[in-house]
Amino acid sequence: MPLATRPLTPAFGLEILDINLRTPTDAMTAEIDALWVEHPVLLIRNQLLDEAEQIAFSKRLGEINIHVRTDIRSRSHPEVVLVSNLRLENGDNIGALASGEAKWHTDSCYKPKPDTGSLLYALEVPEGEGKTAWAHLQLAYEALPEATKTRLEGRHGEYAYNIFDVDITQDEDVKDIRTKTPDVTHPLVLTQPGSGRKGLYLDPLQTYGIKDMAPSESLPLLDELTAHITQPEFVFEHTWRRGDIVLWDNCRVLHRREPFDPMVPRLMKRTTIFLPPERYPVPFQA
Numbered sequence: 001m002p003l004a005t006r007p008l009t010p011a012f013g014l015e016i017l018d019i020n021l022r023t024p025t026d027a028m029t030a031e032i033d034a035l036w037v038e039h040p041v042l043l044i045r046n047q048l049l050d051e052a053e054q055i056a057f058s059k060r061l062g063e064i065n066i067h068v069r070t071d072i073r074s075r076s077h078p079e080v081v082l083v084s085n086l087r088l089e090n091g092d093n094i095g096a097l098a099s100g101e102a103k104w105h106t107d108s109c110y111k112p113k114p115d116t117g118s119l120l121y122a123l124e125v126p127e128g129e130g131k132t133a134w135a136h137l138q139l140a141y142e143a144l145p146e147a148t149k150t151r152l153e154g155r156h157g158e159y160a161y162n163i164f165d166v167d168i169t170q171d172e173d174v175k176d177i178r179t180k181t182p183d184v185t186h187p188l189v190l191t192q193p194g195s196g197r198k199g200l201y202l203d204p205l206q207t208y209g210i211k212d213m214a215p216s217e218s219l220p221l222l223d224e225l226t227a228h229i230t231q232p233e234f235v236f237e238h239t240w241r242r243g244d245i246v247l248w249d250n251c252r253v254l255h256r257r258e259p260f261d262p263m264v265p266r267l268m269k270r271t272t273i274f275l276p277p278e279r280y281p282v283p284f285q286a
Contacts, residue, residue: 003031009255010134014039021047021057021245032247036061036117037194039113040135040252044245049121051077054271057066058119060275064226065108065115071157074269081118083268102257104135104230105205106250107272110161112184113284116251117273120184124267125240129260134253135238138199140229141189149189151221156185157202159208160272185211186283190251193278199252201227201283212281229254 005015014035020046036042049057051074058079067081069074074080108114120132122164141149160183162195188210190201204226210218238246248255260266275282 003028003035005035008041008043009236010236011139011236012039013041013043013134015043015045018215022049022053022078023061024057028055033061035270036247036249040136040138040249041267043238043246043284044247045241046243047121047245050241051080051269054119054121054269057061058271058273060276061119062117062275065274067272068111079126079271081270081272083266083270085262085266103205104199104203104226104254104256106203106254108250109186109201109203109283110159110181110184111204113274114250114282115272115274116249116280116282117247117275118250119245119247119271119273120271122240122244122267123244123269124265125242125244126260126264126266128239129258129264130266131239131258132255133235133238133257134248134255135200135229136234136236137229137252137254138192138197138235140231141200143234144228152188155188155213156211157188157207157222158211159184159186159203159206160208167196176180190281190283192252192281199281200229201251201281202226202229203254208210210281222247233284249275249280251283 003019006015006017008014008015016032016035024032029142032042055064055077061166063080066078070078072081072083106114107118146151161181188199188201189198191198202222202225204222207222209215210221238244
């Protein structure tokens with residue numbers, strides 16, 4: 001029997017109803033994967049997972065990645081990244097991002113082989129605050145003028161790791177992150193296998209140029225594309241509830257997070273996945 005679903009917006013996104021990810025079957029996993037191929041953002045509510053169960057489910061969808069930063073990993077399971085404003089007794093943050101705004105970006109584009117799939121699980125959230133929004137890069141590309149599409153054809157963006165302004169860590173391990181992750185280039189337009197849909201691939205925070213294009217030309221173009229992508233008709237905004245899990249494809253959406261009251265606890269746990277390149281668009285040679 002097919003999974004019950006409902007759309008998140010008229011434009012994109014899908015909620016999967018009445019499933020328990022603690023006990024996924026092969027059939028359930030295959031259907032979730034098929035839905036993710038079609039919909040770059042999936043919402044699954046009312047989950048109760050420990051870290052081992054979150055990791056086990058993530059591995060069903062693709063090869064799991066361990067983040068390059070040691071300071072934001074779970075102490076028990078390095079596959080899990082903590083996204084939280086909580087602190088240890090000594091005052092250190094337990095994870096990334098604290099409580100300020102996280103501006104539009106896509107995860108790990110600064111790597112030669114970005115981990116394309118993200119699974120974010122909400123354990124503790126401030127009511128009505130810290131909303132996350134996603135912008136659909138394929139819809140945005142399809143709405144571009146033909147002249148702009150021609151201008152982007154065959155072009156590669158230049159990407160570098162950027163510690164987001166909201167990330168206040170002073171960990172020495174982070175300070176040499178640029179040495180660990182040298183700058184890379186990726187295509188500015190990706191094509192999804194199967195459907196053939198094309199989408200933009202850029203990060204407003206970490207795409208600093210376009211290969212073989214002068215900054216006087218590339219920077220205004222990148223600004224123009226960012227403004228275009230983040231128009232309301234391409235955006236879905238989610239108000240979190242405890243137990244929510246959102247899966248998204250970093251090659252088909254950007255995301256951002258609103259700030260929230262720093263005195264209210266927020267704890268999210270993220271796993272990242274290399275989605276199968278035979279079904280998902282990827283910015284590297286498969």
